[in-house]
Amino acid sequence: MPRLSIVVPVRGVRGSLRECLESVLAQSFADVEIIGVADGSPDGSGQLLDEIAARDPRVRAVHLAEPAGSDGRRTAGAERATGDYLLFLEGSHVLLPGALQLIADRLETAKDPDVLLFGHVRRPFRGLPLPSRSLRLLTEMGDTDLCTLADRPELLGVAAVCWNRAVRRDFHESGQVPFAPGPYGDRMYALGTLATAETVAALPVPCVEHRRRRYVPGLDDPAERVAPHDVVEQFCDLFDALRGTPRFAGVHAPLFQLASHHLLETYAEVSRRRRAYVRAVAAFHRQYRPRGYRPPGGLASLRLRLLAGGRTAALRGLDAALTVRRGLRAAASGARSRLARRVLPVLYRLHRLRPLDPRLAVYSAYWNRGMSCNPAAIYHKAAELAPDVHGVWVVSKKAAASLPPGVDHVVPGSRRYWAVMARATYFISNVNFPNHVVKRRGQIHVMTHHGTPLKVMGVGQYQYPAAAQGLNFPDLLHRVDRWDVSLSANPHSTEAWTSAYPSAVRHLETGYPRNDVLVNATPEQVAAVRASLGIGPEQRAVLYAPTFRDHERGYTCRLDLARIARELGEDTVLMIRAHYFHDGSGLGAYSGIMDVSGHPSTEELCLAADALVTDYSSVMFDYANLDRPIVVHAPDWEIYRAVRGVCFDLLSGAPGDTPGAVTRSTDELIRVFTDGTWNSAANAGLRAAFRARFCALDDGRAAERVVRHVLLGERELLPVTPPEERGAVALPRQAAAEQSEAPAGTAV
Known part of the structure; x- marks a missing residue:
């Protein structure tokens, strides 16, 4: 039985799920299970979950038959958990390095509390991580004392979310407050567990990076849509569930004050049936207000009395303020539109x-x-x-x-x-x-x-x-x-x-679509391309296609090309293609070197080449379709990775990451082409794994799929021909040999 069970709801997180799960799997503390729960996300998150689960036994993929909302996904994950403690992690968040070890150590020193609260940092949609208010509160509390919410009501200031706490599983299973639907449905669960816990411990260090996502209208899960009026009902359910618990009396007043404050803030989101919302909040106050409770003085008191059912003068003032704000926004938008109308051609x-x-x-x-x-x-x-x-x-x-x-x-x-x-x-x-x-x-x-x-x-x-x-x-x-x-x-x-x-x-x-020509090329076409470039039938053509560097102004050749040409001999032609951001390679005339920077078709150059040498250019992914040798020349990988950032470790040597031989100097590049390493069986194996990862969809019909789906309106995409059912790609010198062996006038 693992110490920690980490539940990850999976929906609409295709772009962040891998990093989220890898932040858990890379932790030094490994006594964990990860339960990812998917319910048919249209973005393919569930398939990605399956892929990761297939590679690591600590990850378990659960697929629900129907969309369940975040509350249903969390509940389903918790029901399948076997660990001592439950942690909930959003698919867009990550655990910080060392977090699980810190959590496990604190649980041990605290003698297995019901709830352990830990800190987090906030990363804006665009920006750097910032300390959270919750982290400051936990730091002030320290990590020495066990308490209850009644002892430390200021704990209500810690964000009421499920992903900043570890909850003992047997305590969770005996709890009275489930997850509620909606984007903030874990709030009631977080408040309920905190209010009923006999022992609460704190870990005043950041363990989670809360990554804010861009709000995109229309992308929300229909199961997550909750009207402001439903929030009032959720608070009513929370208080009903807590009323009979032993510690409710000690937390009633601060919990009620928090609910009142939240319902006041929610009023700004009410766009229709405002009077009904005010009446619902007033009914909540009448039913759940603690005996002898007095709201805070001043403006806060006025607002609370307003929500409790007072006359609507203040309400009209709030409406007027909101109307003014909307008017200012509309005016600003109108000004921008007028400016655009003047600038754009009539x-x-x-x-x-x-x-x-x-x-x-x-x-x-x-x-x-x-x-x-x-x-x-x-x-x-x-x-x-x-x-x-x-x-x-x-x-x-x-x-x-x-x-x-x-x-x-x-x-x-x-x-x-x-x-x-x-x-x-x-x-x-x-x-x-x-x-x-x-x-x-x-x-x-x-x-x-x-x-x-x-x-x-x-x-x-x-x-x-x-x-x-x-x-x-x-x-x-x-x-x-x-x-x-x-x-x-x-x-x-x-x-x-x-x-x-x-x-x-x-x-x-x-x-x-641009790779269709690579997959469909015939030996005759390959031979014609080579002939048009002046490459002899028995010559080995090596295409060198480096990418640009964001931190450099122009093209810098990181190889002694003249020396390479001399060492490889007359039977090898080096084709040099600088990135299109540069006017050309800037190379002079060298024997055995062909500057093809101005050639109109990268695809034709790939067809002509027996091998590709590149650094970090995306041409390697296209060229892999040809199943020809690839050499990665990466003399500045560490600098490039630090300055530009990369999606995966190209030089790891792991199957699927590295497409072939790796060199870091001119001497190494010459060696791999003179001793046969460039075309070795080991590098062929790496290339096969690379192709399986990045070329599985390139069956020669990509452009047809796009045209049929977009221009002709066909709903379903054409199925992809499995790699094992595709024909062999044409090899350059094989193409030249077949061309020379064909009888005159025969089409090859």
């Missing part, structure tokens, strides 16, 4: 008065740099499957000259640009559209992204100043709120996007 406003064109789609990629990546793959598939939907690309003047013949396009700021942006029904891009784009009702925005994330993205960059420089987070979230669909190349990406871009967007795990 033509755009006029076009927005016209109906949407259901057969018009707008595409863009990499901040209007041209036609590429996932949007290009979707555009081509739409031309095949949905020819009635006309696609228009938004490109810069410079990029317009390089578009293929016949591709319709507009340049930002042109007359037609405003008309297209106003009337298009579909917006498909791998980056955000500008802030001036106004999303109209009926328009559908598809965010395709442009890589599987290794580095921290979105709001997570707030913790990394170098990565966050120049990023306006409110503007970012405004743009994110326009998304309707977010594409994921794999489940890892879904987790990352959910955390990085909190919104009401639907995440579609389709695979990456």
Whole structure:
């Protein structure tokens, strides 16, 4: 029987659940069981719970048949617990390092109290952790004395939540106050256990990091919706349950005062049936007010008398104040709108008065740099499957000259640009559209992204100043709120996007459309690409594609490329592709080195390469689809991880994390290519695990899934072909051999 049972309700926490559970599993104190309770969350949280439970026997996944609300999930978890003590942890919170050992030690020194209260820190949605008022109160109380709530009524100042306390399981099972429904349904449970406990101990150190989540309208669980009037009923139920308990008399007055204060605050949330709310609160006062109770003096007394049923003059004053506040907000909003109307072109406003064109789609990629990546793959598939939907690309003047013949396009700021942006029904891009784009009702925005994330993205960059420089987070979230669909190349990406871009967007795990060409490529196509680049049939082509560094201004090559080319010999060609943020690699002419930074298609370069060398670029996830060797050259991994932040440890060497050989210097890179390590059986095994984790959805039909679901309105996504049923990918020199062996005029 474990010492501690930790219950984690699982719903709508796809982006944070892994970190939450890992914060428990990484604790030095291991005598625990984790009971995750899911009830069909549409974001896939339950599947993630199953994945983690399959890897660690301390995690037990419980799936409820019907949505149960947070109260039902907590209750179901507690019913299945076997530990001495119950702890409840939200799926968006984390345990701080060493917390469980501190809790276990304090329980032992306190001789197993009914309830142990411990501290927490608050992390705002964007910001750094801050001490909580509860932690200050516990610090003042100290950790030496056992008490009851009657002895220390100031304990009511500790946040009334279930995740800042350990409750002895047999005491929990004999309790009179269950969890209540609603987002604050654990309040009544927390107050009830504290009021009835014979022994309460304190641990005045932070054990939990309470992470505030962004409020997104429409994302709340229907089972969590509780009207303010229901809160009055919950307090009535609490007092009814406590009335017959031995210690109720000693806590009646402070508990009543807390309830009165809370009901007063809740009045601000009442938008309708205000008189009924006031009458309900007045009835609560009459029924549960302690004998001889006198409310605090001054303004607080006035407010309490108001809620107890006094005349409505003060109520009218409060209504007037609320009306003034709403008016000020509306005026400020109106001022912003007037400013926007002056700034935005009049033509755009006029076009927005016209109906949407259901057969018009707008595409863009990499901040209007041209036609590429996932949007290009979707555009081509739409031309095949949905020819009635006309696609228009938004490109810069410079990029317009390089578009293929016949591709319709507009340049930002042109007359037609405003008309297209106003009337298009579909917006498909791998980056955000500008802030001036106004999303109209009926328009559908598809965010395709442009890589599987290794580095921290979105709001997570707030913790990394170098990565966050120049990023306006409110503007970012405004743009994110326009998304309707977010594409994921794999489940890892879904987790990352959910955390990085909190919104009401639907995440579609389709695979990456841009990878279709890699999976579907024929030997003939591979040979043609290599020939177009001037790579000989027997030459080994190595693509070196590093990413950019947020803390550096330009491109810095971390390899002695000329030396590598000399050492590897004439039968090896090095293709160097600098990140698109840089104009080029800046390399001069070297024998055996080809600067392909300006090549229009990364996918073609991947098809041509026998091996990939990269550092932290997302190209490694795409290239893994080809099942060709990958070498990670990471001379500054520690700096990059500290400055930019990463989602997982690329260099851990664990299957699924590391795709192949790892080098840290030019000498090491030369060695792995001269002694055969680059293509060893051990690295092939690592690559297979990496592919299984990140490429399982890339079956060559990702673009078709998007077109059918978004443009053609098919509700169900096309099923993914299992990896074991897919054909083998084409290998470069195998392709060249087959090409040379084919009789003249024969198609390969």
